[in-house]
Amino acid sequence: MKPSISCKFNRFDLLLSLFVVLAAAALALFFLSHAGGEAGEVSIRDGDNAPYSLTLDAPRRVQLADGHITLVIERGGVYVEYADCPTQDCVRTGKITRTGESIVCLPNRVVVTLEGAGEFDAVTG
Template sequence: MDRFKTHRNDVLLIAALLILAGALALFLRLGRHSGGTVSVTVGGEMVAELPLDEDASLPIETESGTNLLVIEGAAARMESADCPDLLCVKMGAIRWAGESIVCLPHQVVVTVEGGPDGGFDAAAR
């Protein structure tokens, strides 16, 4: 009986944790501010840093090929690339701090950096 009880408590605990995690994720999602800048690194070296709230297109030249990064509507995406797998293009748009697009063949990493607090104000500006 004790065993059953323990097990039941575990299940309740796990369920509670899951609900908590879900609520937290939702909370973070709603409270999340859009990122402030997009950083571009090639082979681990920073080559460009662009504001996320200004539309732009940036060709990224690497030794292996070229990627075309497009920032539009406060989101960044790889518009095109001449890498063999095109995974970076398929990744779609990123807009939240910490999100990134990686092009392994070209060693290109595009990351959204955290914006200042009050991101909603910045977006409405």
């Protein structure tokens, strides 16, 4: 005689299902928050110097390109306050606030980028 197997959905199964769904949701939230959240850091490439990152939580002014560029870092974004190059492209870029956005100064080879994966993979225009 075969032993009978109960397939009834009991309280333990319910708790286990809840655990699976909640754990999956928590981990998914973790991955998503790291793929498109607000920028917390700005990466700075200043000529041939080694690139470095600064947090946006501490507002400050940073001198780049041996003082030819003044970068302002504040909560939520960064902008170039002063540049002594003729084109002023980096000043005209204005304040960048979204992850993945950059300010570029070609003459001084300075690239300032808000770190993190943004909503877009690239921008044209």
